[in-house]
Amino acid sequence: MISFILDGHKFQLRAAAVIVHDGSVLLHRTEFDAFWALPGGRVEPGEDAAATVAREMQEEIGQEVVCERLLYVAENFFDYQGQRHHELGLHFLAHFRPDSQLLAKDRVHIGIEGNQRLEFAWFALTELHQVDLKPSFLITALTQPGLPFGHFRQRE
Numbered sequence: 001m002i003s004f005i006l007d008g009h010k011f012q013l014r015a016a017a018v019i020v021h022d023g024s025v026l027l028h029r030t031e032f033d034a035f036w037a038l039p040g041g042r043v044e045p046g047e048d049a050a051a052t053v054a055r056e057m058q059e060e061i062g063q064e065v066v067c068e069r070l071l072y073v074a075e076n077f078f079d080y081q082g083q084r085h086h087e088l089g090l091h092f093l094a095h096f097r098p099d100s101q102l103l104a105k106d107r108v109h110i111g112i113e114g115n116q117r118l119e120f121a122w123f124a125l126t127e128l129h130q131v132d133l134k135p136s137f138l139i140t141a142l143t144q145p146g147l148p149f150g151h152f153r154q155r156e
Contacts, residue, residue, distance in 0.1 A: 001042035009086045015049035016040030017057060017094040018071050018142070021103055024122040025142055027133065028060075031117040035132040038091060039120065041113075049090040060118055061111035063102050067092040071147055076135045078156040089135075093147060 002013040016038035019026040027036040041056035043049055050067040057065045074089035096102055102109055102120065111118035123131050128139045135154040141147075 001044055003042050005083075009084045011086045012088075013043045013049075014040055014087055014089045015043055015052035015056070016089060016091045017053045017065055017067070018091050018147070019065065019094050019096065020125070020142070020147070021095070021122070022105075023126070024105055024124050025128070026102070026120060027123055027131070028111070028118050028120045030113075031119065035134045036121075036123070037134050038138065040091075043090075050092055053092050053094060060113050061102065061109060061120060063096060063100055065094045065096055067094045069093050071149060072141060073151045074135060074137065075151075075153045076156075077154065078134070 004011055017040055018038060026039065028039040029036045039057060039060065040053055043052045047055070053067050054065055057063050069092065070090060071093045072089070072091035074091065076085070076087040076089055078085050078087070105122040109120040111120055125143050128142060131139070133139055135152070135156060137152040137154050141150055141152065
């Protein structure tokens with residue numbers, strides 16, 4: 001994965017899926033985190049970012065996703081588990097196959113990353129302001145009509 005520490009900052013290149021269905025967006029979190037984020041993961045050397053999204057979704061939840069287009073580029077600066085992070089995020093508009101069981105919004109879907117349990121859940125776009133969503137620019141960006149392309153800088 002493209003991740004290294006330099007001058008006290010952990011840099012990582014992350015690709016994520018923006019999956020919107022019937023007015024809701026799919027988010028995930030680890031069982032230990034209170035906040036939610038877009039599903040995805042770190043890009044491997046030589047791997048294109050859309051392929052990262054597809055690989056991560058297959059590994060974590062066993063579902064095929066198709067990336068449609070690059071939606072957001074995010075420069076994200078934050079602290080996590082005592083480490084300062086500098087993350088470059090590439091967020092892709094994506095979708096599941098029409099018969100995917102993950103389209104069911106009435107329950108939390110369970111996934112796994114390594115030995116860590118992941119929770120996947122749908123959140124209404126109109127209620128994102130009530131969700132602890134990271135990075136927080138997504139609360140506004142995901143409610144823009146037509147989901148226009150955007151470049152964001154976030155310091156949290």
